[in-house]
Amino acid sequence: MRFGLFGTGPWAHMTHAPALAAHPGVEFVGVWGRNPDKAEALAGEYGVRAYPTVDGLIADVDAIAVALPPDVQAPIALAAARARKHLLLDKPVALTVAEADAIAAAVAEGRLASAVFFTRRFVPQLQEFLEQTRKTGGWVEARVHHVGSIYEEGNPFGASPWRRERGGLWDVGPHALALVLPVLGPVTEVTAMVGPRDMTHLLLRHASEAISTLTLSVDTPPAAARQEAVFAGKAGVVAVPAMRWEPVQAFTRMLDELLAAADGGPQPQLDVRFGAAVTAVLAAAEEAARTGRTVRLTA
Template sequence: MRFGLFGTGPWAHMAHAPALAAHKDVEFVGVWGRNEAKAAELAGEYGAAAYSDVDALIADVDAIAVALPPDVQAPIALSAARAGRHLLLDKPVAFTVAEADAIAAAVAERDLASVVFFTRRFVPQLADFLARAGESGGWVEARVDHVGTIFDPGNPFGASAWRRESGGLWDVGPHAVALVMPLLGPVVEVTAMAGPHDMSHVLLRHQGGGISTLTLSVDVPPAAAREEAVFAGESGVITVPTLPWDPVAALGVALDQLVAAADGGPAPALDVRLGAHITAVLAAAAESIRTGRAVRVSAPGFPLG
Protein backbone atom coordinates (compact mmCIF):
# COMPACT_ATOMS: atom_id res chain seq x y z
CA MET A 1 0.00 0.00 0.00
CA ARG A 2 1.47 3.34 -1.10
CA PHE A 3 1.34 5.86 1.76
CA GLY A 4 1.76 9.59 1.99
CA LEU A 5 2.56 11.21 5.34
CA PHE A 6 1.11 14.59 6.23
CA GLY A 7 2.96 16.33 9.05
CA THR A 8 6.55 16.92 10.12
CA GLY A 9 6.28 17.51 13.89
CA PRO A 10 7.44 15.38 16.82
CA TRP A 11 4.73 12.74 16.38
CA ALA A 12 5.59 12.30 12.71
CA HIS A 13 9.24 11.76 13.68
CA MET A 14 8.54 9.56 16.73
CA ALA A 15 5.81 7.33 15.33
CA HIS A 16 4.51 7.77 11.81
CA ALA A 17 7.63 7.98 9.66
CA PRO A 18 9.54 5.09 11.29
CA ALA A 19 6.43 2.90 11.40
CA LEU A 20 5.63 3.51 7.74
CA ALA A 21 9.21 2.86 6.72
CA ALA A 22 9.40 -0.37 8.73
CA HIS A 23 6.11 -1.97 7.67
CA LYS A 24 6.51 -4.80 5.18
CA ASP A 25 3.25 -4.01 3.35
CA VAL A 26 3.83 -0.25 3.06
CA GLU A 27 5.67 1.81 0.46
CA PHE A 28 6.50 5.16 2.05
CA VAL A 29 6.05 7.48 -0.94
CA GLY A 30 6.20 11.05 0.29
CA VAL A 31 5.83 13.73 2.95
CA TRP A 32 3.89 16.97 2.97
CA GLY A 33 4.27 19.57 5.69
CA ARG A 34 3.36 23.17 6.35
CA ASN A 35 7.10 23.84 6.47
CA GLU A 36 8.64 22.71 3.16
CA ALA A 37 12.17 22.53 4.56
CA LYS A 38 11.05 20.21 7.38
CA ALA A 39 9.12 18.07 4.88
CA ALA A 40 12.24 17.72 2.74
CA GLU A 41 14.35 16.83 5.76
CA LEU A 42 11.96 14.16 7.04
CA ALA A 43 11.39 12.69 3.58
CA GLY A 44 15.12 12.53 3.00
CA GLU A 45 15.66 10.44 6.13
CA TYR A 46 13.51 7.65 4.68
CA GLY A 47 14.17 7.93 0.96
CA ALA A 48 10.72 9.42 0.31
CA ALA A 49 9.84 12.46 -1.76
CA ALA A 50 8.91 15.86 -0.36
CA TYR A 51 5.68 17.34 -1.68
CA SER A 52 4.67 20.99 -1.66
CA ASP A 53 1.08 20.34 -2.71
CA VAL A 54 -1.50 18.40 -0.68
CA ASP A 55 -3.49 17.18 -3.65
CA ALA A 56 -0.39 16.00 -5.50
CA LEU A 57 0.59 13.69 -2.66
CA ILE A 58 -2.99 12.41 -2.31
CA ALA A 59 -3.00 11.64 -6.05
CA ASP A 60 0.18 9.57 -5.84
CA VAL A 61 -0.81 7.20 -3.01
CA ASP A 62 -3.35 4.60 -1.92
CA ALA A 63 -3.59 5.84 1.66
CA ILE A 64 -2.59 8.74 3.86
CA ALA A 65 -1.22 8.92 7.40
CA VAL A 66 -1.72 12.19 9.26
CA ALA A 67 0.26 13.69 12.14
CA LEU A 68 -1.19 17.21 12.18
CA PRO A 69 -3.40 19.36 14.45
CA PRO A 70 -7.09 18.37 14.22
CA ASP A 71 -8.15 21.52 12.38
CA VAL A 72 -5.45 20.92 9.74
CA GLN A 73 -6.03 17.16 9.59
CA ALA A 74 -9.78 17.32 8.97
CA PRO A 75 -9.88 19.03 5.54
CA ILE A 76 -6.95 16.92 4.27
CA ALA A 77 -8.64 13.73 5.45
CA LEU A 78 -11.90 14.72 3.78
CA SER A 79 -10.16 15.50 0.49
CA ALA A 80 -8.29 12.20 0.61
CA ALA A 81 -11.43 10.18 1.37
CA ARG A 82 -13.32 11.87 -1.45
CA ALA A 83 -10.41 10.91 -3.71
CA GLY A 84 -10.81 7.27 -2.64
CA ARG A 85 -7.80 7.04 -0.34
CA HIS A 86 -7.71 4.98 2.85
CA LEU A 87 -7.11 6.91 6.08
CA LEU A 88 -4.81 6.54 9.07
CA LEU A 89 -5.71 9.55 11.21
CA ASP A 90 -4.56 10.94 14.51
CA LYS A 91 -6.89 11.75 17.37
CA PRO A 92 -9.12 13.66 17.62
CA VAL A 93 -10.38 13.28 14.06
CA ALA A 94 -11.58 16.89 14.07
CA PHE A 95 -12.60 19.65 16.46
CA THR A 96 -16.16 19.85 15.11
CA VAL A 97 -18.87 17.23 14.81
CA ALA A 98 -19.73 18.39 11.29
CA GLU A 99 -16.18 17.83 10.01
CA ALA A 100 -15.79 14.46 11.71
CA ASP A 101 -19.16 13.25 10.41
CA ALA A 102 -18.30 14.40 6.88
CA ILE A 103 -15.07 12.37 6.92
CA ALA A 104 -16.88 9.29 8.24
CA ALA A 105 -19.59 9.68 5.59
CA ALA A 106 -17.03 9.97 2.78
CA VAL A 107 -15.24 6.83 4.00
CA ALA A 108 -18.53 4.90 4.18
CA GLU A 109 -19.73 6.07 0.76
CA ARG A 110 -16.53 4.86 -0.92
CA ASP A 111 -16.12 1.68 1.18
CA LEU A 112 -12.68 2.76 2.37
CA ALA A 113 -10.61 1.45 5.25
CA SER A 114 -9.85 3.78 8.14
CA VAL A 115 -8.06 3.75 11.48
CA VAL A 116 -7.77 6.42 14.16
CA PHE A 117 -4.55 6.07 16.13
CA PHE A 118 -5.62 5.90 19.78
CA THR A 119 -2.10 4.84 20.66
CA ARG A 120 -2.44 2.47 23.63
CA ARG A 121 -5.55 0.78 22.22
CA PHE A 122 -3.17 -0.80 19.69
CA VAL A 123 -0.91 -2.26 22.37
CA PRO A 124 -1.58 -6.03 22.42
CA GLN A 125 -1.55 -6.23 26.23
CA LEU A 126 -4.36 -3.68 26.49
CA ALA A 127 -6.35 -5.38 23.74
CA ASP A 128 -6.08 -8.68 25.63
CA PHE A 129 -7.05 -7.02 28.93
CA LEU A 130 -10.17 -5.43 27.44
CA ALA A 131 -11.14 -8.66 25.67
CA ARG A 132 -10.94 -10.66 28.92
CA ALA A 133 -12.85 -7.99 30.83
CA GLY A 134 -15.50 -7.90 28.12
CA GLU A 135 -16.03 -11.65 28.43
CA SER A 136 -16.81 -11.35 32.14
CA GLY A 137 -19.19 -8.41 31.56
CA GLY A 138 -21.34 -6.61 34.10
CA TRP A 139 -19.27 -3.41 34.16
CA VAL A 140 -21.21 -0.36 35.34
CA GLU A 141 -18.55 2.16 36.30
CA ALA A 142 -15.17 3.46 35.22
CA ARG A 143 -12.73 6.11 36.39
CA VAL A 144 -9.86 7.43 34.29
CA ASP A 145 -7.28 9.91 35.60
CA HIS A 146 -5.10 11.15 32.75
CA VAL A 147 -3.35 14.07 34.38
CA GLY A 148 0.14 15.36 33.65
CA THR A 149 2.09 18.16 32.03
CA ILE A 150 3.50 18.57 28.56
CA PHE A 151 5.19 21.86 29.42
CA ASP A 152 8.14 20.52 31.38
CA PRO A 153 11.61 21.02 29.85
CA GLY A 154 12.38 18.67 27.01
CA ASN A 155 8.81 17.55 26.32
CA PRO A 156 8.43 17.68 22.52
CA PHE A 157 4.70 18.37 22.69
CA GLY A 158 4.95 21.46 24.86
CA ALA A 159 5.43 23.68 21.83
CA SER A 160 2.19 22.44 20.24
CA ALA A 161 -0.10 25.46 19.84
CA TRP A 162 -3.27 23.41 19.51
CA ARG A 163 -2.54 21.43 22.68
CA ARG A 164 -1.81 24.62 24.59
CA GLU A 165 -5.08 26.17 23.41
CA SER A 166 -7.38 23.13 23.60
CA GLY A 167 -5.83 21.45 26.64
CA GLY A 168 -6.24 18.00 28.07
CA LEU A 169 -9.90 17.66 27.08
CA TRP A 170 -8.97 17.39 23.41
CA ASP A 171 -5.45 15.99 23.77
CA VAL A 172 -5.71 13.14 26.29
CA GLY A 173 -9.52 13.09 26.41
CA PRO A 174 -9.82 11.03 23.20
CA HIS A 175 -7.64 8.31 24.72
CA ALA A 176 -9.73 8.23 27.90
CA VAL A 177 -13.05 7.99 26.04
CA ALA A 178 -11.68 5.31 23.70
CA LEU A 179 -10.59 3.30 26.73
CA VAL A 180 -13.94 3.20 28.56
CA MET A 181 -16.28 2.51 25.64
CA PRO A 182 -15.36 -1.12 24.92
CA LEU A 183 -16.68 -2.15 28.35
CA LEU A 184 -19.39 0.49 28.95
CA GLY A 185 -20.64 1.20 25.44
CA PRO A 186 -21.20 4.42 23.48
CA VAL A 187 -21.87 7.70 25.27
CA VAL A 188 -25.35 9.24 25.34
CA GLU A 189 -24.98 12.13 27.82
CA VAL A 190 -22.11 14.34 29.00
CA THR A 191 -21.66 16.68 31.95
CA ALA A 192 -18.38 18.53 32.48
CA MET A 193 -16.71 21.21 34.55
CA ALA A 194 -13.34 22.94 34.18
CA GLY A 195 -10.99 23.64 37.06
CA PRO A 196 -7.58 25.29 37.43
CA HIS A 197 -4.47 24.02 35.65
CA ASP A 198 -6.39 22.98 32.53
CA MET A 199 -8.28 20.42 34.61
CA SER A 200 -11.40 19.02 32.93
CA HIS A 201 -13.75 16.84 34.99
CA VAL A 202 -16.05 14.90 32.66
CA LEU A 203 -18.97 12.63 33.59
CA LEU A 204 -20.22 10.28 30.85
CA ARG A 205 -23.47 8.33 30.80
CA HIS A 206 -23.17 5.31 28.56
CA GLN A 207 -25.89 3.64 26.50
CA GLY A 208 -26.14 0.65 28.83
CA GLY A 209 -26.60 2.87 31.89
CA GLY A 210 -23.02 2.80 33.15
CA ILE A 211 -21.20 5.95 34.24
CA SER A 212 -17.56 6.89 33.71
CA THR A 213 -15.63 9.74 35.29
CA LEU A 214 -12.66 11.30 33.50
CA THR A 215 -10.13 13.71 34.98
CA LEU A 216 -8.00 15.25 32.24
CA SER A 217 -5.15 17.73 32.09
CA VAL A 218 -1.86 18.37 30.30
CA ASP A 219 -0.80 21.25 32.53
CA VAL A 220 -0.66 20.33 36.22
CA PRO A 221 2.16 20.69 38.75
CA PRO A 222 4.42 17.63 38.42
CA ALA A 223 3.54 16.44 41.93
CA ALA A 224 -0.13 16.19 40.90
CA ALA A 225 0.50 14.06 37.80
CA ARG A 226 -1.10 10.62 37.70
CA GLU A 227 -2.39 8.08 35.20
CA GLU A 228 -4.80 5.36 36.26
CA ALA A 229 -7.89 3.64 34.89
CA VAL A 230 -10.27 1.48 36.92
CA PHE A 231 -13.44 -0.45 36.01
CA ALA A 232 -15.99 -1.73 38.52
CA GLY A 233 -19.04 -3.96 38.29
CA GLU A 234 -20.39 -7.42 38.96
CA SER A 235 -16.95 -8.97 38.49
CA GLY A 236 -15.33 -6.69 41.04
CA VAL A 237 -12.82 -3.87 40.57
CA ILE A 238 -10.04 -4.09 38.00
CA THR A 239 -7.21 -1.68 37.21
CA VAL A 240 -5.86 -1.28 33.71
CA PRO A 241 -2.25 -2.54 33.81
CA THR A 242 0.76 -0.36 33.22
CA LEU A 243 1.59 -0.64 29.54
CA PRO A 244 4.80 -0.36 27.53
CA TRP A 245 5.21 2.85 25.56
CA ASP A 246 6.25 1.98 22.02
CA PRO A 247 4.33 4.16 19.54
CA VAL A 248 6.14 2.70 16.52
CA ALA A 249 5.05 -0.84 17.40
CA ALA A 250 1.51 0.36 18.15
CA LEU A 251 1.31 2.17 14.83
CA GLY A 252 2.54 -1.01 13.15
CA VAL A 253 -0.52 -2.81 14.56
CA ALA A 254 -2.75 0.01 13.27
CA LEU A 255 -1.18 -0.36 9.83
CA ASP A 256 -1.74 -4.12 9.94
CA GLN A 257 -5.44 -3.52 10.53
CA LEU A 258 -5.75 -0.83 7.86
CA VAL A 259 -4.00 -2.90 5.18
CA ALA A 260 -6.10 -5.96 6.04
CA ALA A 261 -9.34 -3.96 5.90
CA ALA A 262 -8.41 -2.42 2.56
CA ASP A 263 -7.80 -5.94 1.27
CA GLY A 264 -11.35 -6.99 2.17
CA GLY A 265 -10.83 -7.92 5.81
CA PRO A 266 -12.91 -6.74 8.77
CA ALA A 267 -13.24 -3.05 9.51
CA PRO A 268 -10.94 -1.97 12.36
CA ALA A 269 -12.76 -1.35 15.62
CA LEU A 270 -11.01 2.01 15.99
CA ASP A 271 -12.17 3.49 12.70
CA VAL A 272 -13.38 6.97 11.74
CA ARG A 273 -16.93 6.15 12.82
CA LEU A 274 -15.70 5.68 16.36
CA GLY A 275 -13.46 8.73 15.93
CA ALA A 276 -16.47 10.82 14.93
CA HIS A 277 -18.42 9.63 17.97
CA ILE A 278 -15.55 10.59 20.24
CA THR A 279 -15.40 14.04 18.64
CA ALA A 280 -19.12 14.39 19.43
CA VAL A 281 -18.46 13.39 23.06
CA LEU A 282 -15.64 15.92 23.45
CA ALA A 283 -17.66 18.67 21.77
CA ALA A 284 -20.51 17.92 24.18
CA ALA A 285 -18.09 18.17 27.11
CA ALA A 286 -16.86 21.55 25.87
CA GLU A 287 -20.48 22.71 25.52
CA SER A 288 -21.31 21.50 29.02
CA ILE A 289 -18.32 23.42 30.43
CA ARG A 290 -19.54 26.59 28.70
CA THR A 291 -23.20 26.26 29.62
CA GLY A 292 -23.23 24.37 32.90
CA ARG A 293 -25.79 21.92 31.51
CA ALA A 294 -25.79 18.23 30.62
CA VAL A 295 -25.56 17.62 26.87
CA ARG A 296 -27.07 14.67 25.03
CA VAL A 297 -25.07 12.75 22.44
CA SER A 298 -26.54 10.57 19.72
CA ALA A 299 -25.40 6.97 20.11
CA PRO A 300 -24.07 5.53 16.84
CA GLY A 301 -26.00 2.78 15.15
CA PHE A 302 -23.04 0.40 14.89
CA PRO A 303 -20.85 -1.55 17.34
CA LEU A 304 -18.00 0.36 18.91
CA GLY A 305 -14.62 -1.20 19.63
Protein backbone atom coordinates in the same frame (compact mmCIF):
# COMPACT_ATOMS: atom_id res chain seq x y z
CA MET B 1 0.29 0.02 -0.49
CA ARG B 2 1.62 3.48 -1.40
CA PHE B 3 1.49 5.89 1.55
CA GLY B 4 1.90 9.63 1.85
CA LEU B 5 2.74 11.28 5.16
CA PHE B 6 1.22 14.62 6.12
CA GLY B 7 3.06 16.40 8.91
CA THR B 8 6.66 17.11 9.91
CA GLY B 9 6.46 17.60 13.68
CA PRO B 10 7.80 15.44 16.55
CA TRP B 11 5.15 12.72 16.16
CA ALA B 12 5.89 12.37 12.44
CA HIS B 13 9.63 12.05 13.17
CA MET B 14 9.26 9.75 16.18
CA THR B 15 6.56 7.41 14.94
CA HIS B 16 4.90 7.83 11.55
CA ALA B 17 7.92 8.11 9.28
CA PRO B 18 10.03 5.29 10.77
CA ALA B 19 7.02 2.93 10.92
CA LEU B 20 6.02 3.64 7.32
CA ALA B 21 9.59 3.27 6.07
CA ALA B 22 10.13 -0.06 7.86
CA HIS B 23 6.84 -1.84 7.07
CA PRO B 24 7.22 -4.53 4.36
CA GLY B 25 3.70 -3.92 3.06
CA VAL B 26 4.20 -0.18 2.58
CA GLU B 27 5.83 1.95 -0.09
CA PHE B 28 6.62 5.28 1.56
CA VAL B 29 6.08 7.74 -1.30
CA GLY B 30 6.44 11.24 0.10
CA VAL B 31 5.88 13.95 2.69
CA TRP B 32 3.86 17.15 2.79
CA GLY B 33 4.17 19.73 5.55
CA ARG B 34 3.12 23.26 6.26
CA ASN B 35 6.79 24.22 6.38
CA PRO B 36 8.42 23.26 3.04
CA ASP B 37 11.93 23.22 4.54
CA LYS B 38 10.88 20.76 7.24
CA ALA B 39 9.13 18.62 4.63
CA GLU B 40 12.32 18.54 2.53
CA ALA B 41 14.38 17.58 5.59
CA LEU B 42 12.09 14.75 6.69
CA ALA B 43 11.67 13.43 3.15
CA GLY B 44 15.44 13.49 2.70
CA GLU B 45 15.95 11.29 5.75
CA TYR B 46 13.98 8.51 4.05
CA GLY B 47 14.88 9.13 0.42
CA VAL B 48 11.34 10.09 -0.59
CA ARG B 49 9.87 13.15 -2.26
CA ALA B 50 8.72 16.32 -0.51
CA TYR B 51 5.45 17.41 -2.08
CA PRO B 52 4.58 21.10 -2.46
CA THR B 53 0.79 20.54 -2.38
CA VAL B 54 -1.70 18.43 -0.48
CA ASP B 55 -3.55 17.40 -3.63
CA GLY B 56 -0.34 16.33 -5.35
CA LEU B 57 0.57 13.87 -2.61
CA ILE B 58 -2.99 12.55 -2.32
CA ALA B 59 -3.03 11.88 -6.07
CA ASP B 60 0.15 9.77 -5.96
CA VAL B 61 -0.77 7.37 -3.14
CA ASP B 62 -3.27 4.71 -2.09
CA ALA B 63 -3.44 5.83 1.55
CA ILE B 64 -2.43 8.70 3.79
CA ALA B 65 -1.03 8.92 7.31
CA VAL B 66 -1.55 12.20 9.16
CA ALA B 67 0.48 13.69 12.00
CA LEU B 68 -1.04 17.16 12.12
CA PRO B 69 -3.26 19.22 14.45
CA PRO B 70 -6.91 18.12 14.20
CA ASP B 71 -8.10 21.33 12.54
CA VAL B 72 -5.47 20.83 9.81
CA GLN B 73 -5.97 17.08 9.61
CA ALA B 74 -9.74 17.15 9.06
CA PRO B 75 -9.90 18.86 5.62
CA ILE B 76 -6.95 16.79 4.35
CA ALA B 77 -8.59 13.57 5.53
CA LEU B 78 -11.89 14.52 3.90
CA ALA B 79 -10.17 15.36 0.59
CA ALA B 80 -8.30 12.06 0.66
CA ALA B 81 -11.41 10.02 1.47
CA ARG B 82 -13.31 11.69 -1.36
CA ALA B 83 -10.38 10.76 -3.62
CA ARG B 84 -10.85 7.14 -2.48
CA LYS B 85 -7.71 6.90 -0.38
CA HIS B 86 -7.47 4.86 2.82
CA LEU B 87 -6.89 6.81 6.05
CA LEU B 88 -4.56 6.54 9.05
CA LEU B 89 -5.44 9.50 11.24
CA ASP B 90 -4.33 10.88 14.57
CA LYS B 91 -6.68 11.60 17.45
CA PRO B 92 -8.91 13.54 17.64
CA VAL B 93 -9.96 13.19 14.00
CA ALA B 94 -11.50 16.68 14.03
CA LEU B 95 -12.52 19.47 16.38
CA THR B 96 -16.13 19.61 15.18
CA VAL B 97 -18.81 16.97 14.93
CA ALA B 98 -19.69 18.08 11.40
CA GLU B 99 -16.14 17.53 10.11
CA ALA B 100 -15.73 14.18 11.87
CA ASP B 101 -19.07 12.93 10.55
CA ALA B 102 -18.22 14.10 7.02
CA ILE B 103 -14.96 12.12 7.07
CA ALA B 104 -16.74 9.00 8.36
CA ALA B 105 -19.44 9.35 5.70
CA ALA B 106 -16.86 9.69 2.91
CA VAL B 107 -15.00 6.61 4.14
CA ALA B 108 -18.23 4.60 4.25
CA GLU B 109 -19.29 5.79 0.79
CA GLY B 110 -15.92 4.85 -0.69
CA ARG B 111 -15.79 1.53 1.20
CA LEU B 112 -12.38 2.52 2.45
CA ALA B 113 -10.24 1.22 5.30
CA SER B 114 -9.51 3.60 8.14
CA ALA B 115 -7.87 3.64 11.56
CA VAL B 116 -7.24 6.28 14.20
CA PHE B 117 -4.05 6.15 16.27
CA PHE B 118 -5.24 5.84 19.87
CA THR B 119 -1.66 4.79 20.68
CA ARG B 120 -1.83 2.28 23.59
CA ARG B 121 -5.04 0.75 22.25
CA PHE B 122 -2.87 -0.96 19.64
CA VAL B 123 -0.95 -2.84 22.34
CA PRO B 124 -2.25 -6.45 22.24
CA GLN B 125 -2.31 -6.84 26.03
CA LEU B 126 -4.58 -3.83 26.42
CA GLN B 127 -6.84 -4.98 23.61
CA GLU B 128 -7.18 -8.37 25.28
CA PHE B 129 -7.88 -6.80 28.68
CA LEU B 130 -10.64 -4.54 27.35
CA GLU B 131 -12.26 -7.34 25.38
CA GLN B 132 -12.30 -9.63 28.42
CA THR B 133 -13.65 -6.78 30.58
CA ARG B 134 -16.40 -6.13 28.05
CA LYS B 135 -17.36 -9.83 28.03
CA THR B 136 -17.43 -9.93 31.84
CA GLY B 137 -20.07 -7.18 31.92
CA GLY B 138 -22.04 -6.01 34.90
CA TRP B 139 -20.05 -2.80 35.27
CA VAL B 140 -21.72 0.16 36.93
CA GLU B 141 -18.81 2.59 37.03
CA ALA B 142 -15.49 3.51 35.48
CA ARG B 143 -12.94 6.08 36.61
CA VAL B 144 -10.06 7.35 34.49
CA HIS B 145 -7.40 9.82 35.59
CA HIS B 146 -5.20 10.97 32.68
CA VAL B 147 -3.33 13.80 34.32
CA GLY B 148 0.13 15.11 33.55
CA SER B 149 2.06 17.99 32.03
CA ILE B 150 3.39 18.43 28.52
CA TYR B 151 5.13 21.64 29.58
CA GLU B 152 8.00 20.06 31.47
CA GLU B 153 11.46 20.57 30.00
CA GLY B 154 12.22 18.14 27.20
CA ASN B 155 8.62 17.30 26.30
CA PRO B 156 8.36 17.65 22.50
CA PHE B 157 4.63 18.40 22.57
CA GLY B 158 4.72 21.39 24.90
CA ALA B 159 5.18 23.83 22.01
CA SER B 160 2.02 22.61 20.23
CA PRO B 161 -0.35 25.60 19.80
CA TRP B 162 -3.50 23.50 19.44
CA ARG B 163 -2.75 21.62 22.68
CA ARG B 164 -2.22 24.89 24.52
CA GLU B 165 -5.55 26.15 23.21
CA ARG B 166 -7.64 22.99 23.66
CA GLY B 167 -5.94 21.48 26.70
CA GLY B 168 -6.31 18.04 28.20
CA LEU B 169 -9.92 17.57 27.13
CA TRP B 170 -8.98 17.28 23.46
CA ASP B 171 -5.44 15.95 23.85
CA VAL B 172 -5.73 13.13 26.41
CA GLY B 173 -9.54 12.94 26.52
CA PRO B 174 -9.55 10.70 23.42
CA HIS B 175 -7.25 8.22 25.17
CA ALA B 176 -9.55 8.06 28.20
CA LEU B 177 -12.64 7.59 26.03
CA ALA B 178 -10.89 4.85 24.06
CA LEU B 179 -10.73 2.88 27.32
CA VAL B 180 -14.31 3.31 28.54
CA LEU B 181 -16.38 3.29 25.34
CA PRO B 182 -15.55 -0.31 24.30
CA VAL B 183 -16.57 -1.60 27.74
CA LEU B 184 -19.48 0.62 28.82
CA GLY B 185 -20.88 1.49 25.39
CA PRO B 186 -21.89 4.77 23.74
CA VAL B 187 -22.33 7.96 25.77
CA THR B 188 -25.83 9.39 26.13
CA GLU B 189 -25.29 12.29 28.58
CA VAL B 190 -22.30 14.53 29.30
CA THR B 191 -21.64 16.90 32.20
CA ALA B 192 -18.33 18.73 32.53
CA MET B 193 -16.50 21.29 34.63
CA VAL B 194 -13.10 22.93 34.09
CA GLY B 195 -10.82 23.82 37.00
CA PRO B 196 -7.43 25.51 37.28
CA ARG B 197 -4.62 24.76 34.83
CA ASP B 198 -6.94 23.10 32.27
CA MET B 199 -8.04 20.34 34.70
CA THR B 200 -11.27 19.04 33.14
CA HIS B 201 -13.73 16.73 34.89
CA LEU B 202 -16.27 14.76 32.86
CA LEU B 203 -19.28 12.82 34.14
CA LEU B 204 -20.67 10.52 31.46
CA ARG B 205 -23.77 8.34 31.33
CA HIS B 206 -23.49 5.42 28.93
CA ALA B 207 -26.20 3.55 27.04
CA SER B 208 -25.58 0.66 29.47
CA GLU B 209 -26.66 3.05 32.30
CA ALA B 210 -23.13 2.86 33.74
CA ILE B 211 -21.47 6.13 34.76
CA SER B 212 -17.87 7.04 34.03
CA THR B 213 -15.83 9.90 35.45
CA LEU B 214 -12.80 11.24 33.58
CA THR B 215 -10.20 13.61 35.02
CA LEU B 216 -8.03 15.13 32.30
CA SER B 217 -5.13 17.57 32.18
CA VAL B 218 -1.92 18.27 30.27
CA ASP B 219 -0.89 21.12 32.61
CA THR B 220 -0.96 19.71 36.12
CA PRO B 221 1.75 20.21 38.76
CA PRO B 222 4.23 17.34 38.35
CA ALA B 223 3.54 15.99 41.85
CA ALA B 224 -0.14 15.56 40.93
CA ALA B 225 0.48 13.61 37.71
CA ARG B 226 -1.12 10.19 37.42
CA GLN B 227 -2.50 7.73 34.88
CA GLU B 228 -4.95 5.17 36.20
CA ALA B 229 -8.22 3.59 35.15
CA VAL B 230 -10.60 1.21 36.92
CA PHE B 231 -13.92 -0.49 36.22
CA ALA B 232 -16.26 -1.39 39.09
CA GLY B 233 -19.26 -3.69 39.11
CA LYS B 234 -20.47 -7.20 39.91
CA ALA B 235 -16.99 -8.61 39.30
CA GLY B 236 -15.46 -6.18 41.78
CA VAL B 237 -12.98 -3.39 41.06
CA VAL B 238 -10.63 -4.10 38.18
CA ALA B 239 -7.73 -1.82 37.26
CA VAL B 240 -6.48 -1.39 33.73
CA PRO B 241 -2.98 -2.88 33.96
CA ALA B 242 0.08 -0.71 33.48
CA MET B 243 2.11 -1.86 30.51
CA ARG B 244 5.15 -0.78 28.58
CA TRP B 245 4.58 0.16 24.97
CA GLU B 246 6.54 1.62 22.08
CA PRO B 247 4.91 4.04 19.60
CA VAL B 248 6.49 2.65 16.42
CA GLN B 249 5.37 -0.88 17.31
CA ALA B 250 1.83 0.35 18.04
CA PHE B 251 1.73 2.27 14.76
CA THR B 252 2.99 -0.83 12.93
CA ARG B 253 0.10 -2.87 14.35
CA MET B 254 -2.31 -0.19 13.18
CA LEU B 255 -0.77 -0.43 9.71
CA ASP B 256 -1.24 -4.20 9.80
CA GLU B 257 -4.95 -3.75 10.62
CA LEU B 258 -5.45 -1.17 7.87
CA LEU B 259 -3.72 -3.27 5.22
CA ALA B 260 -5.80 -6.31 6.18
CA ALA B 261 -9.02 -4.27 6.04
CA ALA B 262 -8.13 -2.82 2.64
CA ASP B 263 -7.59 -6.39 1.44
CA GLY B 264 -11.13 -7.39 2.43
CA GLY B 265 -10.62 -8.17 6.11
CA PRO B 266 -12.52 -6.70 9.06
CA GLN B 267 -12.39 -2.98 9.70
CA PRO B 268 -10.25 -1.89 12.66
CA GLN B 269 -12.27 -1.30 15.83
CA LEU B 270 -10.65 2.12 16.11
CA ASP B 271 -11.81 3.37 12.72
CA VAL B 272 -13.07 6.83 11.76
CA ARG B 273 -16.58 5.98 12.98
CA PHE B 274 -15.14 5.42 16.44
CA GLY B 275 -13.09 8.58 16.02
CA ALA B 276 -16.24 10.54 15.15
CA ALA B 277 -18.00 9.17 18.25
CA VAL B 278 -15.09 10.38 20.39
CA THR B 279 -15.26 13.84 18.79
CA ALA B 280 -18.99 14.00 19.55
CA VAL B 281 -18.37 13.34 23.26
CA LEU B 282 -15.54 15.89 23.44
CA ALA B 283 -17.62 18.55 21.71
CA ALA B 284 -20.52 17.82 24.09
CA ALA B 285 -18.16 18.12 27.06
CA GLU B 286 -16.90 21.46 25.82
CA GLU B 287 -20.48 22.67 25.49
CA ALA B 288 -21.43 21.32 28.91
CA ALA B 289 -18.48 23.05 30.58
CA ARG B 290 -19.28 26.33 28.83
CA THR B 291 -23.02 26.34 29.57
CA GLY B 292 -23.14 24.49 32.90
CA ARG B 293 -25.81 22.17 31.51
CA THR B 294 -25.95 18.45 30.80
CA VAL B 295 -25.68 17.72 27.06
CA ARG B 296 -27.53 14.72 25.68
CA LEU B 297 -26.27 12.60 22.81
CA THR B 298 -27.97 10.03 20.64
CA ALA B 299 -26.50 6.63 21.46
